[in-house]
Amino acid sequence: MSEFRIHHDVNELLSLLRVHGGDGAEVYIDLLQKNRTPYVTTTVSAHSAKVKIAEFSRTPEDFLKKYDELKSKNTRHLDSLVYLLSKLTEDKETLQYLQQNAKERAELAATAATNGGTSFSVPSSTSKISLQELEELRKQLGSVAAGSSAQQPLELTRKILRDKQNKKNFGQPIPVFPSWVYERPALIGDFLIGTSLSTDTTVPIGTLPLASQESMIVEDLLYVLIGVDGRYITAQALVGRQNRAFSVDPNLDLSIKELVTRILPVAASYSAVTRFIEEKSSFEYGQVNHALAAAMRTLIKEYMILITQLEHLQRQGLLSLQKLWFYIQPTMRTLEILASLATSVDKGECMGGSTLSLLHDKTFNYTGDSQAQELCLYLTKAASVPYFEILEKWIYRGIINDPYSEFMVEEHELQKEKIQEDYNDKYWDQRYTVVQQQIPSFLQKMADKILSTGKYLNVVRECGRDVTCPVAKEVIYTLKERAYVEQIEKAYNYASKVLLDFLMEEKELVAHLRSIKHYFLMDQGDFFVHFMDLTEDELKKPVDDIITTRLEALLELALRMSTANTDPFKDDLKIDLMPHDLITQLLRVLAIETKQEKAIISADPTELTLSGLEAFSFDYIVKWPLSLIINRKALTRYQMLFRHMFYCKHVERQLCNVWISNKTAKQFSLHSAKWFAGAFTLRQRMLNFVQNIQYYMMFEVMEPTWHILEKNLKLASNIDDVLSHHTSFLDNCLKDCMLTNPELLKIFSKLMSVCVMFTNCMQRFTQSMKLDNEMDRLTLEHGTMLGPPTEEERAEETAKKKLTSKLLAEHADSLHLTAGFEATVNKFDSNFSTHLLDLLDKLSVYSTNDCEHSMLNIIYRLDFNGFYTERLEHMSAERSQKAAPLLPRL
Numbered sequence: 086m087s088e089f090r091i092h093h094d095v096n097e098l099l100s101l102l103r104v105h106g107g108d109g110a111e112v113y114i115d116l117l118q119k120n121r122t123p124y125v126t127t128t129v130s131a132h133s134a135k136v137k138i139a140e141f142s143r144t145p146e147d148f149l150k151k152y153d154e155l156k157s158k159n160t161r162h163l164d165s166l167v168y169l170l171s172k173l174t175e176d177k178e179t180l181q182y183l184q185q186n187a188k189e190r191a192e193l194a195a196t197a198a199t200n201g202g203t204s205f206s207v208p209s210s211t212s213k214i215s216l217q218e219l220e221e222l223r224k225q226l227g228s229v230a231a232g233s234s235a236q237q238p239l240e241l242t243r244k245i246l247r248d249k250q251n252k253k254n255f256g257q258p259i260p261v262f263p264s265w266v267y268e269r270p271a272l273i274g275d276f277l278i279g280t281s282l283s284t285d286t287t288v289p290i291g292t293l294p295l296a297s298q299e300s301m302i303v304e305d306l307l308y309v310l311i312g313v314d315g316r317y318i319t320a321q322a323l324v325g326r327q328n329r330a331f332s333v334d335p336n337l338d339l340s341i342k343e344l345v346t347r348i349l350p351v352a353a354s355y356s357a358v359t360r361f362i363e364e365k366s367s368f369e370y371g372q373v374n375h376a377l378a379a380a381m382r383t384l385i386k387e388y389m390i391l392i393t394q395l396e397h398l399q400r401q402g403l404l405s406l407q408k409l410w411f412y413i414q415p416t417m418r419t420l421e422i423l424a425s426l427a428t429s430v431d432k433g434e435c436m437g438g439s440t441l442s443l444l445h446d447k448t449f450n451y452t453g454d455s456q457a458q459e460l461c462l463y464l465t466k467a468a469s470v471p472y473f474e475i476l477e478k479w480i481y482r483g484i485i486n487d488p489y490s491e492f493m494v495e496e497h498e499l500q501k502e503k504i505q506e507d508y509n510d511k512y513w514d515q516r517y518t519v520v521q522q523q524i525p526s527f528l529q530k531m532a533d534k535i536l537s538t539g540k541y542l543n544v545v546r547e548c549g550r551d552v553t554c555p556v557a558k559e560v561i562y563t564l565k566e567r568a569y570v571e572q573i574e575k576a577y578n579y580a581s582k583v584l585l586d587f588l589m590e591e592k593e594l595v596a597h598l599r600s601i602k603h604y605f606l607m608d609q610g611d612f613f614v615h616f617m618d619l620t621e622d623e624l625k626k627p628v629d630d631i632i633t634t635r636l637e638a639l640l641e642l643a644l645r646m647s648t649a650n651t652d653p654f655k656d657d658l659k660i661d662l663m664p665h666d667l668i669t670q671l672l673r674v675l676a677i678e679t680k681q682e683k684a685i686i687s688a689d690p691t692e693l694t695l696s697g698l699e700a701f702s703f704d705y706i707v708k709w710p711l712s713l714i715i716n717r718k719a720l721t722r723y724q725m726l727f728r729h730m731f732y733c734k735h736v737e738r739q740l741c742n743v744w745i746s747n748k749t750a751k752q753f754s755l756h757s758a759k760w761f762a763g764a765f766t767l768r769q770r771m772l773n774f775v776q777n778i779q780y781y782m783m784f785e786v787m788e789p790t791w792h793i794l795e796k797n798l799k800l801a802s803n804i805d806d807v808l809s810h811h812t813s814f815l816d817n818c819l820k821d822c823m824l825t826n827p828e829l830l831k832i833f834s835k836l837m838s839v840c841v842m843f844t845n846c847m848q849r850f851t852q853s854m855k856l857d858n859e860m861d862r863l864t865l866e867h868g869t870m871l872g873p874p875t876e877e878e879r880a881e882e883t884a885k886k887k888l889t890s891k892l893l894a895e896h897a898d899s900l901h902l903t904a905g906f907e908a909t910v911n912k913f914d915s916n917f918s919t920h921l922l923d924l925l926d927k928l929s930v931y932s933t934n935d936c937e938h939s940m941l942n943i944i945y946r947l948d949f950n951g952f953y954t955e956r957l958e959h960m961s962a963e964r965s966q967k968a969a970p971l972l973p974r975l
Contacts, residue, residue, distance in 0.1 A: 102186055131164035134171035141174045160433070242369075260368050274359045275312045276320035276329070290317050290334050298338055299406050302345060306409060307396050309352045311389065312359060318345065320356070328424075329356040344406050351413055354420035358385060361427035371436045371489035372471035377444070380467035381423055388416055422457055426464065437491025438523035441469055445527050448564065462564070469562040472525070480535060480576040481554040483542025485517075493524040494536055517543070527566055534577045541580035541804060544710050545587055554579050581803035588804065592711055595798060598811075600654040601715065604703055605723040606787050606818075607730050609649050616643035617738060624697035628662055631697045636660045661704035666695055667728040668834045671824055698735055702728050713804070714811055722815040725824055726787075733779050736837055739844040740772045746848065764847060764910045771840045771917065777947055785942050786821040790814055826931065832924045839920060843913045921947070 095117070135152060139145040155163050173179055270277055290298055305315025309331070314320055317334040331349050333342060362382050365374040395412060398404040426447060429435075435443055448461040475492045478484045485496050494517050517540050524532050545552050556575045561568075588594045603609045619639045623631060637660050644655050663670065702724045707715040794814040801807045816825075823829040925944055 131167055134164075134168045137171045138167065138174060154432075262367060273363045275356050275363070276314060278320065278322045290336055295338055295341075298341055302337065302341055303399055303404055303406055303409055306345065306348055306352075306406075307392060307399060309349070310355060310392055310413075312352075312356060318349070320352075328428075329353040341406060344410055348410060348413060351417050351420055354417075354424035355385075355388070357424040357427050358420065361431060365430075369489075371491045373437050373440045373468050373491055374430070374435075376471050377430070377440060377464060377468040380464050381427070384419065384423065388420065391416055418457070419460060422460055426461070436523075437472065437489070438493050438520075438525045438528075441465065441472055441525040441527075444468055445525060462562075466562045469525075473560040473562070476535070477557070477560055479539040480573060480580075481542075481557040482552065483539050483544075483546050483580075485539070490520075491523060493520055493528070493532060494518070494539060495520050495523075516540075527562075528569060530566075531570060531573045534573055537803065537805060538573065538577045538580045541584040544713065544804075545584055548587070548710055550587075552583060584804050585801065585807070588710065588714070588807070589798075594711060594714060594807070595795070597654060597707070597711055597715065598794075600652055600657070601705055601723060602791060603649065603652060604658055605705070605727040606791075607727070607734065607783070609647060612643055612647035612649040613734065615646050616640065617734070619643055620697075624701055626697055628695045628697055628700040631662065633660060633662065657706040659704040659706060661702045661724070662697070662700045663702050663724075663728075664700070666699040667725065667732065668830060670728075671725060671827075671830060698732065701731065714807055719811065719815060722819060726815075726818055726822065729822060729824060730779065730782060732837065733775055733782075736840050736844075737772065737775045737779065739841065740768060740775065743768055743844050743847045744772070763907070763914065767843065767910060767914045767917065768847070771843065774836070774921065774947060775840065778943065781943050782822050787818055790817050790821075829924065829927055829931070832920055832927060836917065836920045836924065839913060839917050843917075846909060846913070 135149070139148055142148045152163075152167070173183075266272065290301060293301065302317065305318045308315045309318050309320070317337065319332050321330045321332055323329065329352070331352065333345055333349075337345070358381055362378045362385065364370070365378040391412070395404060395409060398408070426444065429443055429447070430440055433439065433443060444461060444465040448458055448465055451457040451461055472491065475485070475487050478486055479492070479494060485492065485494060487496075496517055497515055517536060519532055519536050528535065542552050542554075554576050556572075556579060558572055560572055563569075603612075607613055616639070619642060620636060623636060623639065640658065640660055644650060644652075644658070649655055704724070705715070705720060707720070791814070794810055797810040798807060801810060819825050823833055925947060928944055
C-alpha cells in the first residue's frame with residue numbers, strides 16, 4: 086500500500102471517528118509505516134478469527150449470517166477485515182473508546198433525525214383522520230418501506246449500468262435490446278406465474294391407482310424440469326433472490342411425493358440458471374458475463390437433450406420415477422454448481438474481473454472434487470476469453486478497448502499538454518489507474534506490471550510509433566499462475582526496453598537533463614558572468630517595470646557570447662518572473678497540509694514590491710514524452726534551486742563590488758580608520774560565508790548527487806526507475822541545500838538580508854565620499870587641446886591632489902562622526918554573527934538528530950579555524966541544561 090493511500094485511509098478513519106486536534110494523521114502514518122508486518126491472513130487464521138468474534142458477539146448468529154452473505158458475494162479483503170476485528174476484540178482500551186464513540190454518534194444521528202429527518206404529516210391524536218389522509222399516509226409509509234428493503238427492478242439496474250457506460254464511452258453508446266425482448270416472458274424459458282396455459286381438466290390424483298399416479302407425475306416432472314408448470318406440480322412466485330419453490334398436490338401418495346421432492350431441486354436450479362442466462366445476456370452486463378452466460382447456455386442445451394431423451398423413453402412407457410431419479414443424478418450436481426455460481430455472481434453484482442475472481446475462487450475450492458473443478462474450469466476459461474483479449478491488446482500494443490468498464494485498467498481523459506502547465510497534474514499516475522475490484526484474483530500479483538506495461542507502450546504510441554510486442558502469445562486461463570507470470574514478464578520487459586531506449590536515445594533525455602543542469606544549477610560559469618553583467622541594471626527595477634522581451638534579448642545575447650552557444654537545446658531556455666520571492670514560494674510548498682497552510686496561502690502577494698532579482702527565474706520548454714520525466718513539478722524544484730543559488734551569486738557580486746570600491750578608498754589616509762577596518766573585516770567574513778555556502782551547494786551537494794543520478798540512469802531498467810531516480814536527485818538537492826527546512830531557511834534568508842543591507846550601506850558611504858569623481862576631475866594625464874601637460878602643470882596637479890585628499894579625508898572623518906557609521910557597522914557585525922551562530926547551531930542539531938551528515942560540511946567550512954567553536958559549545962551546553970530534568974538535592 087502506498088504512503089498516499091495510507092494517508093488517505095487514516096484521514097478517513099479520523100473523520101469517521103470524529104477525532105480532532107492532536108498532531109493529525111502524520112503521527113499515525115509514521116507508526117503504521119514502522120510497524121508494518123508481513124502477515125497474510127490465511128483461511129485458518131480467518132476461520133479462527135471468525136470463531137473468536139462469534140464468541141465475543143452478543144448475536145453470533147447474525148454475525149455468521151452476515152459473514153456468509155458477504156463471502157457469497159466474493160467481497161474483497163473480507164478475511165483481512167475479520168482478522169483485524171478479532172485483534173480489536175482483544176484490546177479493551179480501543180473497545181471502550183469505540184463504544185463511547187458509537188454512543189456519541191448515535192446521539193448525534195438521533196438529534197439530526199429529530200431536526201431534519203424524514204417527516205410525515207401525521208394529524209394530531211385528537212382529530213379524526215379522513216379516508217384521503219389515511220390513504221396518503223399509507224402511500225408515504227409504503228414508499229419508505231419499499232425504498233429501504235425492496236430489490237431494484239432489473240430494468241432500473243440495466244438503465245443505471247447503461248448510463249454509466251455511455252457516460253464513459255461518450256459518442257459510442259452501447260447497443261440495447263428491443264423492448265419486446267423483455268415484454269414477452271414466454272421467450273425466457275422460465276416458469277410463467279399466474280398464467281395457466283393448460284386447458285385440460287385435471288383429474289384428482291388421489292383417486293387414481295399408484296401406477297397411474299406415478300405415470301402422471303413423471304409426465305409432470307418432465308414439464309417442470311424444462312420450466313413449464315405441470316398439472317399437479319406448479320412453481321411458486323419468486324420472492325427476492327430466493328430459490329424457486331414448488332407446490333405439489335397434497336393428495337399425492339407419500340412414497341411418490343418423497344421422490345418428487347428429491348428431484349425438484351433440479352428444476353429449481355434450472356430455473357435459476359435460465360434466469361441468469363437471460364438477464365446477463367443483456368449488453369449492459371459486459372462481455373465476461375456474456376461469455377459466461379453463453380457457456381452456461383451450452384450446458385443447458387446438453388441438459389435439454391437429456392430431458393428430450395427421457396421424454397422419448399416416457400412416451401414408450403419405459404420411464405418410471407425411479408429410472409428418472411437415476412438418469413437425473415449426474416445432471417443434478419452440474420445444475421447445482423451452475424445455480425450456485427449464478428446466485429453468487431448475481432448477489433455480488435459482479436462484472437468483468439470480479440466475475441473471473443469469483444469463478445477462479447470457486448474452481449480452487451472444488452480441488453477435491455475433480456468433476457466439479459473441471460466444470461468450473463470450463464466456465465472460467467470461456468468467461469475469461471473476452472477479458473484476456475482486452476488484456477492482450479493492453480500488454481502487447483498499449484491499447485484499451487473496454488466498452489463495458491470490465492478491465493482492471495481504467496483510462497481517464499487527461500491532456501498530456503498540461504504536464505508543462507499544471508504543478509499538480511498527475512498525468513503519469515492518473516491517466517491510467519488500476520480498478521481494484523476488476524482485478525481477477527489470479528492476476529492480483531501482476532496488476533502493477535500489467536498497468537506499467539500498457540502505459541509504456543501507450544507513451545510510444547502517442548509519439549506516432551506503432552508498437553507490437555514480438556513475444557506476443559495468446560493468454561489462456563489455467564490454474565497454473567506461472568503461465569501468466571512468464572507471458573506478462575516478457576511483455577513488461579519488452580515495453581520497458583522500448584520506452585527507455587526511445588527516451589534515452591531518440592529523445593536524448595540525459596542530454597536534456599544535462600542542459601537543464603547547465604542553466605538551473607549554474608554549471609556554466611562564463612554564461613552567468615555575461616548574463617548578470619548584461620541584466621544587472623534591468624533586474625534592479627521593480628518587477629512590474631521590467632520588460633520581459635528585453636530580458637529575453639539579453640539572455641539570447643549571453644547565450645551566444647558564452648560556451649553555452651554549443652548547447653543544442655539552449656533555445657528551450659526561457660525567462661520567468663515569479664509572483665513570489667523564493668522564501669514565500671518555499672514556505673507555501675512546505676506548509677501544505679499543515680496548520681499554517683491557510684495563513685500562508687491567504688497572505689497578500691502584493692504586500693511587498695518585488696525587485697527583478699527576487700522574482701527572476703528560468704523556465705524550460707519540454708516536449709512530450711520528455712515532459713513525463715521533466716514535468717512541471719520537477720521544473721519547479723529546479724527553479725527553487727536556481728533562485729536560491731542565483732540570489733547567493735548576486736549577494737557575492739555585491740560584496741565583491743564593495744571590495745572594489747573599498748580598494749579605491751584605502752589609498753587615502755583617514756585619521757580614524759578603526760571603523761573602516763571593522764567594515765572591511767565584516768565584508769570579508771560575509772564574502773567568506775557566501776562563497777563557502779555556494780561551494781558547498783555546487784561541489785558537495787549537486788555535483789556528487791548528479792554523478793549518482795547519471796550512474797543510476799545508466800542502470801535503470803524502466804521509466805519508473807528513471808522517474809524515481811530523478812525525483813530522488815531533486816529531493817536530495819533541496820534537502821541538503823537547506824530548502825526543505827523552514828527554520829534553517831528563515832535563518833539563511835536573514836543572513837542574506839543582512840549582507841545585502843550591509844553592501845547597500847557601504848555603497849552609499851563610498852559614493853558620498855565621491856573620491857573617484859573628484860580625482861578624475863583633477864587628472865590631467867590626457868592633457869588638453871594645447872598638447873600634453875608641462876612639468877609646471879604636473880607639479881600644480883600633484884599639489885591639488887594632496888590638498889583634495891586631505892580635505893576628503895577630513896570630510897570622511899566628519900561623515901563618520903556625524904552619521905555614527907561605526908555604530909552601524911558594529912550593529913551589522915552583531916546581527917551577522919548572531920544569525921551565523923544560530924545557523925551553525927541549528928545545523929549541528931539537525932546533523933546529529935536527523936543524521937544529515939552532509940550539513941556538517943558547512944560547519945567545517947565556516948568554522949575552519951575554530952573561531953565559532955567555543956561559542957557553539959557554550960550554546961550546546963545551555964541547551965543540554967534546559968533539556969535535562971532537575972535532580973532533587975540530597
